[in-house]
Amino acid sequence: MSSENMDSLEQWGIEVILGHRRGFRAGSLRLLLSGLSHLFKGLVQGRISLFRHRVKTDYYLGATVISIGNLTVGGTGKTPVVEMLARRLQQEGRKVAILSRGYKRVKPPLRDRLAARFLGPSREAPPLIVSDGSNVTGDPAHAGDEPWMLARNLPGVAVVVDKDRVKAGRWAVREFNCDTLLLDDGLQYLRLRRRLDIVLVDRNAPFGNNHLLPRGTLREPPRNLRRASHIFLTKCESKDGNDDIIARIRSHNRTAEIIPCRHRPVILQNIYDPNDTQPLLFLDGCKAGAICGIAAPESFEKILRDLGCEIVISRRYTDHHRYSEDEINECILRADDHLADCVITTEKDSVRFPALEKTLIPVYFLRVEIEVLDNAAAFEECVSRICHPIGAAPPMKML
Numbered sequence: 001m002s003s004e005n006m007d008s009l010e011q012w013g014i015e016v017i018l019g020h021r022r023g024f025r026a027g028s029l030r031l032l033l034s035g036l037s038h039l040f041k042g043l044v045q046g047r048i049s050l051f052r053h054r055v056k057t058d059y060y061l062g063a064t065v066i067s068i069g070n071l072t073v074g075g076t077g078k079t080p081v082v083e084m085l086a087r088r089l090q091q092e093g094r095k096v097a098i099l100s101r102g103y104k105r106v107k108p109p110l111r112d113r114l115a116a117r118f119l120g121p122s123r124e125a126p127p128l129i130v131s132d133g134s135n136v137t138g139d140p141a142h143a144g145d146e147p148w149m150l151a152r153n154l155p156g157v158a159v160v161v162d163k164d165r166v167k168a169g170r171w172a173v174r175e176f177n178c179d180t181l182l183l184d185d186g187l188q189y190l191r192l193r194r195r196l197d198i199v200l201v202d203r204n205a206p207f208g209n210n211h212l213l214p215r216g217t218l219r220e221p222p223r224n225l226r227r228a229s230h231i232f233l234t235k236c237e238s239k240d241g242n243d244d245i246i247a248r249i250r251s252h253n254r255t256a257e258i259i260p261c262r263h264r265p266v267i268l269q270n271i272y273d274p275n276d277t278q279p280l281l282f283l284d285g286c287k288a289g290a291i292c293g294i295a296a297p298e299s300f301e302k303i304l305r306d307l308g309c310e311i312v313i314s315r316r317y318t319d320h321h322r323y324s325e326d327e328i329n330e331c332i333l334r335a336d337d338h339l340a341d342c343v344i345t346t347e348k349d350s351v352r353f354p355a356l357e358k359t360l361i362p363v364y365f366l367r368v369e370i371e372v373l374d375n376a377a378a379f380e381e382c383v384s385r386i387c388h389p390i391g392a393a394p395p396m397k398m399l
Contacts, residue, residue, distance in 0.1 A: 007317060007318045007321060010169070010318045011318055012087070012327060013064065014318075016029055016033075016237045016256070016282060016309050017030070017033070017209065017211075017214075017215065017216060019215070021156060028213065028224075030130070031053075032213035033214045035213070036214050036215065036321070037211055037212040037213065037214065037216065038202075039216040040212050040213050040214065041212050041221060044212075044219070044220055045220075047186055047190070048220075048224070050197040051190045053248055053330070056191075057191075057255065058190060058191055058192060058193045059166050059191060059192060059193065060193050061166070061169045061170055061173050061181070061192070062173055063169070063173050063178060063179050063180060063181050064094075064178070064179065064181070064195050064386055064389070065181045065192050065193060065194040065195060066085070066181070066182050066183065066192045066194060066195060066196050066198065066386060067183040067184055067186035067187055067192075067196070067197045067198065068081060068082050068085065068182060068183065068184060068185070068186060068191070068198045069183075069185050069186045069187025069188065069189075069197070069198075069199060069202070070187060070199060070200045070201070070202075070219075071187070071199065071201070071207065071208075071218055071219055071220050071222065071225060072184075072205070072207065072208040072217045072218055072219065073203070073208070073213070073217045073218075073219060073241055073295070074217075074294075074295030074296075074319055075202060075205070075217075075294070075295030075296040076120070076200040076201065076202045076234050076235075077200065077202070077234045077235060077299075077370070078184070078185065078200050078277075079145055079146050079149065079150065079265050079345075079348065080263060080368060080369055080370045081198070081200060081232055081234070081261075081370050082098060082184055082283075083150055083153055083154060083369075083370075084152070084218055084369065084370045085182065085198075086098060086154055086157050086182055087154060087157075088383050089180055089182075089383065089386060090154075090156055090157060092383060092387040093178055093201050093304060093385055094180040094386070095099035095178045095180065096156075096157045096158070096176055096180045096181075097155060097157065097158035097159070097160055097169070097172035097173075097176060097180070097181050097182070097183075097201065098147070098154075098158070098159045098160070098161070098179060098182045098184055099148040099160055099161075099162075099165045099168045099169050099181055099183050099184060099186075100146065100150075100161050100165075100168075100171065100184040100185070100209075101161065101162070101163050101165065101184075101185065102128065102144030102147055102161035102162075102163075103145075103146070103185070103320065104144065104145075104320040105142055105143060105147075105161070105185045106141045106142045107142065107146035109369070113150070117385065123126075125164035126171065126336075127160045127161060127162075127164075127167055127168040127171050128142070128143060128160070128161040128162060128281045129158075129159075129160055129171075130143040130148055130150075130151045130159040130160070131151035131154075131157065131158055131159040131174075132176060133155070133156050133176060134155075134156075136148070136151045136152055136169070137363045140351040140352055141322065141352075143161055144161060145320065145349075145351045146184070146348060147159050147161050147184075147339060147349055149335070149348060149351050149353055150184075152190070152351075153205060155285075158172055158178060159187070160172050160175045165183060165186075165189055165192060166191050166192060169181050169183075169192060174240065176240065178272055179295075180386065184211065187199060187220075188219055188220065189228070193374070194387065195385070195386065195389070196206060196229045196230065196382065196386065197227050197229055197230075198228065198229070198230045198231075198382070199225060199228035199230070199231050199232070199256075200231075200234050201231055201232070201233050201234065201249060202296075203233050203235045203236050203242065203243075203245055203260075204233055204235055204296075204299070206245055206248060206249070207222045208265075209227055210222075222252050222254050224252075225249065225253045225256075226251040226252055226253045228253055229256055229257070229382075230256060230257045230378065230379075230382050231249060231253065231256045231257070231258045231259065232259050232261055232370075233245065233246070233249070233259065233260045233261065234259055234261055234262070234263070234302060234308075235262060235263065235299060235371075236260045236261060236262050238271060238373060239260050239373040239374035240257045242260055245312060245392060246258055249347065257381070257382070258375065258378075259372055259374055259375045259378050259379055260344075260372075260373045260374045260375065261370050261371060261372045262370075262373055263299075263303070263368045263371075263374050264367050264368060264369050264370070264371040265280055265303055265307060265367070266280075266368060266369050267280065267367045268277065268280070268283070268344070268364040268365070268366055268367070269347075269350075269364060269365055269367055270362050270363065270364055270366055271290045271345075271353055271364065272349050272355075272356055272359060272363060273362075276362065278364065280307055283304065283307040283308055283309040283324045284307065284308035284309075285308055286309045286310070286311050286341050286342065287309075287310045287312050287338070287339060287340045287341050288304065288311060288312065288335070288340050288341060288342050288344045288345040288346055289308070289311070289312060289313045289314075289315070289331055289332070289334065289335030289338070289340050289342075290304060290311045290313070290314045290315070290343075290345070291314075291316075291317075291328075291331045291343060291344075291345050291349070292315075292316060292317070292346050292349050292357055293313040293316070293317035293318060293319060293320060293321030293323070293349055294319055294344055294346055294348060294349065295319045297314075297316045299318050300346055300366075301314065303366065303368070304344060304366070309387055312335065312338035312339070313331070313334050313335055313338055313340070313351045314327050315327075315331050316376045320352075322352050322354070323349075323352055323353055324354065325354045325356065328353060328354060328356065328363075329356075331343055332359055332360050332361060332363065333360065335361060336360045336361050338363060341361065341362075342362040342363065342364055343361060343362070343363045343364070344364050344366055345363070345365050345366075346365060346366060346368075347365045347366065347367055347368070348382065350365035355379060396398070
């Protein structure tokens with residue numbers, strides 16, 4: 001099946017899950033998926049119980065592990081939070097590595113994967129080193145767009161990619177002398193013992209559509225939010241007006257620190273010309289084509305509109321979509337036909353754009369960072385707990 005057909009099928013499935021598709025076929029599929037969700041819930045809770053009662057083993061690698069994750073599938077704005085925390089820990093003198101599974105990256109050859117599975121550790125492939133802290137290697141396709149973007153933005157921070165993040169963490173500790181491991185998208189990865197669980201909750205859709213996979217977008221029941229020590233409430237408009245959603249969170253977790261924050265736009269960077277950057281004022285009165293392949297495209301487009309940009313055409317693709325040259329050229333051409341000043345995408349999308357020698361109009365990505373709106377003291381306390389822990393870690397199984 002072609003990439004285009006796969007995207008269409010995925011988009012249709014998303015619309016069914018979210019209830020945007022009507023009719024007998026969509027309704028029947030939702031009924032089937034609801035039954036599977038009950039089975040999925042049992043498997044999730046059973047697996048958590050096995051780790052809680054030490055039937056399944058979690059490992060200690062001799063370093064502080066911090067998990068950053070979410071209850072839902074995508075769309076919470078996790079990558080900027082990982083970047084902010086990594087940079088802050090680095091400023092405090094920690095030797096940081098980010099461990100990622102490299103979601104939707106190009107997989108190693110089947111021969112290598114079979115050898116690793118059936119021939120044991122002697123034939124086990126090493127993890128993919130996207131950055132050793134000094135050099136960024138590989139490309140976004142093989143590393144995954146988010147790990148590669150983090151590696152590019154965080155000099156001095158190692159980025160290691162592997163489905164087995166125990167192996168990735170062991171490598172980071174042994175080869176790069178890292179003392180702090182950030183477990184990217186780690187709430188459900190229970191094989192590594194962590195000091196803190198940081199969970200992101202999207203203010204606009206805190207628990208997705210309130211159904212578990214595959215009927216909905218929840219990976220775990222909302223009550224499992226109780227595992228969080230710190231909760232970042234993302235995509236807030238301001239520090240006020242969040243009382244209702246905070247009350248919902250408190251019904252599942254009474255003690256976690258809740259930190260409202262927003263994605264703050266910073267600058268526009270031309271994808272194809274590193275010398276061309278534009279301030280945000282450039283967007284005031286600007287006409288632009290918007291193109292993205294993220295879980296919540298409406299939030300990206302809202303940022304552009306709030307900055308005074310008129311979106312003359314919009315192209316939305318499925319999350320982590322890999323763009324072809326024809327798709328980018330078509331978007332540029334249509335935008336130019338509508339007298340657009342430029343085409344704008346997200347930073348995460350930009351690393352999946354093909355190389356182009358020349359474009360009719362500039363193509364920018366919008367750089368965003370996380371801004372803590374309230375309870376900044378809780379974030380500093382979180383950093384302090386990581387950098388200056390009180391007491392020693394409990395005895396744990398060493399690899």
